[in-house]
Amino acid sequence: MGQRIYELQGLKKSAWYEVKISYPASIPSRFSIQLETGAPELWLGKTRRLLNTERLIFKPDNRKPVYAVVTVEAEGGVAKPNVKENWWYLILYVMS
Template sequence: MPSPRRPLASPCRGRIVFVVLLSALLLLSSAAHSAEESTRVLSVGEELVGETMPLRNGRRVYRINGLRPSAWYEVKISYPASIPSSFSIRLVDDPDGADWSSKNRRLLNTEKIIFKAEGSNPVYVLVTVEPEGVVAKPNVPEREHALFNIGTGSLAKIIWNPNRLGCLMTIKLES
């Protein structure tokens, strides 16, 4: 008759508990870190140069800091035309509850979105990218990441000019 199994010795049991706790801590910290990376901060008057995101299904939310209530702002994205891609940009209220559908504004090599800050609620901008077209050079692999710059600035005045077929003319405030 085999002898019954002995319970683990106290030092061994302590090590197992330590390893389990350490693993749980690492998983929680990596989840928090990935959530941090998905939302980045963009301050008024600042440009983030050399931002990258995956070219296929790339998505990133930027929280805009430094907004004054009732002021007008623009967020502008620029990217090289040599990367066949289609960017889009739009405002979202909640970065976690953002609808990732394709109701976005399509961008050409440079585009901007103009909005008015309402109250003290945080403003988030959702940027997405998808590949578009093909690489024209033979034996050149497609890129995996899209490169772009994003910046925000305040607008000093919005002027209505009825002689310009309803166009808005904006005067940019240098920051």
């Protein structure tokens, strides 16, 4: 269905971050989040798939830009025929 790339700006090397996407259950799609960077030092936590939520925990290396790549793939049948639901949220949390 599509893919979007978001540059995550203003990240601090000493902080942990969580990227989370939330979407309605009526969207018959599979969402995924990946981080893209040229820095091999980027630490990635385990991705966790919850009901209608994807999340990824990471600690950046400030020397390289970090991008969140959100991919949406069609899956299954339409939950609500003739209803257009195309919203979802991408949230970046600072963890302490």
